Amino acid sequence: MQRHPYDLIPELAGLATYADAARIGYSVDENVQRLLRYHWIERRLMASLVARLTGEPIWELKCAFALHQWLHAEHVDALRERISEMRNPVPSLDTSPDPGIDALLDDVFGEARTSRELVAAVYDVAYPALAADYREHLATINPLVDHPTRRILRSALADLEEGMAWGARALDALAGAVSAERAPSPSPSFHPRRDERFHGLYNFDFPPHVVYNAHGIPADERNLALLCKRTLEMDVPEMMASFMTERVDQPWEFYRDYSRQLWDEARHAMMGSVALEARGIDWKREIPLNVSFALRLNLHAKPVERQMMLFAIEQSLMPADTGKRFEYETARAAGDELSAHFHDYDWADEVLHSQIGRRALKREGITSEEARGRAVGVHEKTWAALDRYRHLDAQQAWWGPFVRKALGHESAVGDADLGPINIFSE
Numbered sequence: 281m282q283r284h285p286y287d288l289i290p291e292l293a294g295l296a297t298y299a300d301a302a303r304i305g306y307s308v309d310e311n312v313q314r315l316l317r318y319h320w321i322e323r324r325l326m327a328s329l330v331a332r333l334t335g336e337p338i339w340e341l342k343c344a345f346a347l348h349q350w351l352h353a354e355h356v357d358a359l360r361e362r363i364s365e366m367r368n369p370v371p372s373l374d375t376s377p378d379p380g381i382d383a384l385l386d387d388v389f390g391e392a393r394t395s396r397e398l399v400a401a402v403y404d405v406a407y408p409a410l411a412a413d414y415r416e417h418l419a420t421i422n423p424l425v426d427h428p429t430r431r432i433l434r435s436a437l438a439d440l441e442e443g444m445a446w447g448a449r450a451l452d453a454l455a456g457a458v459s460a461e462r463a464p465s466p467s468p469s470f471h472p473r474r475d476e477r478f479h480g481l482y483n484f485d486f487p488p489h490v491v492y493n494a495h496g497i498p499a500d501e502r503n504l505a506l507l508c509k510r511t512l513e514m515d516v517p518e519m520m521a522s523f524m525t526e527r528v529d530q531p532w533e534f535y536r537d538y539s540r541q542l543w544d545e546a547r548h549a550m551m552g553s554v555a556l557e558a559r560g561i562d563w564k565r566e567i568p569l570n571v572s573f574a575l576r577l578n579l580h581a582k583p584v585e586r587q588m589m590l591f592a593i594e595q596s597l598m599p600a601d602t603g604k605r606f607e608y609e610t611a612r613a614a615g616d617e618l619s620a621h622f623h624d625y626d627w628a629d630e631v632l633h634s635q636i637g638r639r640a641l642k643r644e645g646i647t648s649e650e651a652r653g654r655a656v657g658v659h660e661k662t663w664a665a666l667d668r669y670r671h672l673d674a675q676q677a678w679w680g681p682f683v684r685k686a687l688g689h690e691s692a693v694g695d696a697d698l699g700p701i702n703i704f705s706e
């Protein structure tokens with residue numbers, strides 16, 4: 281064959297050589313059958329991580345579950361799209377293509393009785409098995425004719441590999457922790473739990489809820505309150521996980537949108553922790569990050585009531601003078617660039633969330649006004665339900681000493697009575 285200099289330019293857009301692209305891969309039908317399986321496994325993994333997040337006590341595992349459940353949702357979304365592109369009719373995507381998959385995953389998760397066993401089941405059993413399927417699939421398909429599938433699976437595989445690497449390091453760490461062997465509730469429980477480094481789970485007085493926008497408090501103290509509030513935002517994933525799990529017959533968009541929101545809320549909590557770490561604050565031990573929000577809603581409200589409550593709270597964050605803009609400006613006024621950066625994005629995410637909430641409720645014929653109205657009643661009844669748990673912890677004042685230690689000066693709140701901290705807030 282005659283060679284021209286142009287012939288040296290990587291052929292086929294650089295995807296493969298002519299020889300590699302001459303391989304016969306899976307047929308469209310076979311491809312669809314396999315993708316349906318992956319789709320279902322990804323979806324089950326997502327649901328399993330969501331279902332375990334609230335009852336999982338270890339903070340770092342909650343963070344990872346929040347990320348990984350969203351990555352699974354992204355994979356599910358891409359696979360659904362790809363399946364729908366490969367000729368009609370689109371098979372049902374909301375039922376299992378093979379009961380064997382469910383039985384296998386039920387076994388893997390069912391045997392995980394402790395945090396360590398759960399991490400091993402997900403990252404050392406389920407992920408490697410799925411990654412092996414993806415590698416085999418990528419090695420078999422024709423890289424040119426099935427490039428759209430290849431792109432999706434390569435990206436999903438990279439996510440799984442990062443998850444496995446995280447899981448391996450987590451398992452190493454857990455091997456040295458006796459308490460990781462303590463059995464969490466064997467069935468997914470939506471009673472929120474925190475690990476032994478935390479305290480005051482049932483100390484429901486959380487002054488940051490009122491300090492951040494209280495009159496006469498300087499910006500540095502209000503900003504510190506915001507950082508505490510951000511860190512407490514883990515209670516939103518802990519709440520969302522319950523309605524995402526208990527509402528079983530929703531369209532895929534419901535799970536996809538709330539999955540993204542769950543990850544955002546966990547990231548907001550992590551942003552708070554990053555800012556506190558940057559100040560050298562031992563936030564896990566010093567701040568009583570109570571579990572009241574998820575506790576009262578998960579155990580004392582219906583799933584759709586929890587959704588309405590979340591929506592109403594996010595709506596309440598939108599006014600410029602008291603909501604997310606005000607929070608961002610508080611961080612700026614305090615001269616805390618990192619906090620301002622975090623609140624800039626927290627604000628953007630929360631705007632997205634209020635749209636997600638509105639869409640989800642609209643699909644069920646619930647208007648924004650109705651949701652806001654009903655949320656008031658849900659707030660009141662679930663707030664009252666907290667009385668059953670108050671005895672579990674001392675309702676201790678902690679803000680004054682915390683401010684003194686964190687900021688090096690007295691709190692401007694002083695001994696003033698903040699009043700009962702019964703806020704309509706996350």
Ligand SMILES: [Fe+2]
Nearest residue numbers: 513516545706
């Ligand atoms: Fe939030």
Ligand SMILES: [Fe+2]
Nearest residue numbers: 513548626630
């Ligand atoms: Fe947030």
Ligand SMILES: [Fe+2]
Nearest residue numbers: 545594630633
């Ligand atoms: Fe939110």
